[in-house]
Amino acid sequence: MVKKIEPWFGFTEDKVFGMVMENKAFCQYLLEIIIPGLKIKKIDWLDKQVEINNSERKNEAKEVRLDVLVTDHEGRVFNIEMQTTDQDDIGRRMRYYLSRIDLRYTLNKGKTYRNLKDAYIIFLCNFKPKKDDKFYESYHTYSDQDRSKQLQDGVTKIIINSQVSAEGQSKDLKALAKLMNNEPVRLNKHFDYAQRRIKEINEDPEMREKIMLYETRMLEREQAAGKAGYEQGMQRGIKQGRAEGKEEGKIDSAKIILENQLNSGRTLEKATEFVRNLKLISDKELEKIVTMYK
Structure with missing residues (x-):
């Protein structure tokens, strides 16, 4: 074993x-x-x-x-x-x-x-x-x-x-x-x-357990912030999409999600990767958004 x-x-x-x-x-x-x-x-x-x-x-x-x-x-x-x-x-x-x-x-x-x-x-x-x-x-x-x-x-x-x-x-x-x-x-x-x-x-097993629990909670907070940002972005993006077209709505969603990721403490690189994996917009459109934060 x-x-x-x-x-x-x-x-x-x-x-x-x-x-x-x-x-x-x-x-x-x-x-x-x-x-x-x-x-x-x-x-x-x-x-x-x-x-x-x-x-x-x-x-x-x-x-x-x-x-x-x-x-x-x-x-x-x-x-x-x-x-x-x-x-x-x-x-x-x-x-x-x-x-x-x-x-x-x-x-x-x-x-x-x-x-x-x-x-x-x-x-x-x-x-x-x-x-x-x-x-x-x-x-x-x-x-x-x-x-x-x-x-x-x-x-x-x-x-x-x-x-x-x-x-x-x-x-x-x-x-x-x-x-x-x-x-x-x-x-x-x-x-x-x-x-x-x-x-x-x-x-100390008890100390280690407390540390691991703390790290898990921090990770859960980060994931929850990412999920909330995604949902907020989708809702706002849908509204925007109805008024200005689906594609622009998706771009707006991506912007909000990226900003929420950054506000939750992620680096620009990690926040960009998070948005990219959602496949809302093309890499070219995502790069245009990312350049505004560099």
Whole structure:
């Protein structure tokens, strides 16, 4: 009988990432190696899988679920996200996450804008990089006319991609890249803890079941979004088709389905393949639609 090979859930898996990062000592260490010179005396609050929704626009505003959200002794806010697929929207995703965090955490009622706390948005990526991507990139707001002039908005955005060479980086960041790539790390007690915790999670049947259930639910949500988009597109396409002809109605359906697929988090490539498999329109017509999103 062939032995079933169980999947290994590493540091980049959503649930595992959260369970490892909930250790405040490890989380603080990770923040300090990612942001050199940052002195954190104490992490006051840490939470994972944080939902931030606007109660006044809950039916309109896009739901936000943050992987890990942290505040330190100075009230600074840190959002740490794990990204394993390239949605080609990191910049805009960072912008939206920051807007939601600002509304909820960084400015209390009755305070002025000067009281806005510093915010750090950190994306840990583990996907095939573009040609000009670097292992570590930090972003701030600068003047287009004078690069030496920085807008003091208190925001730092950092992107780390473990699939890019970490040559020239600190030994700590090199170790982080290895951890993200499921490679053994021998450096210090912090990485010893992380690897031990990951091993414990993988050896616990109940934990593994929860992770697999979570992944199944995420897949079901994606499939449901695709089905809803298909049905919405067909209905609208039928109406459009009656007024302007069946062919144009099919094209309209394809546009809506593609847009729904993109809104549900699929990459342009996967969304295009989904629409193509429906065989609503020709590949030539589909390519015309796709070019609008490139």
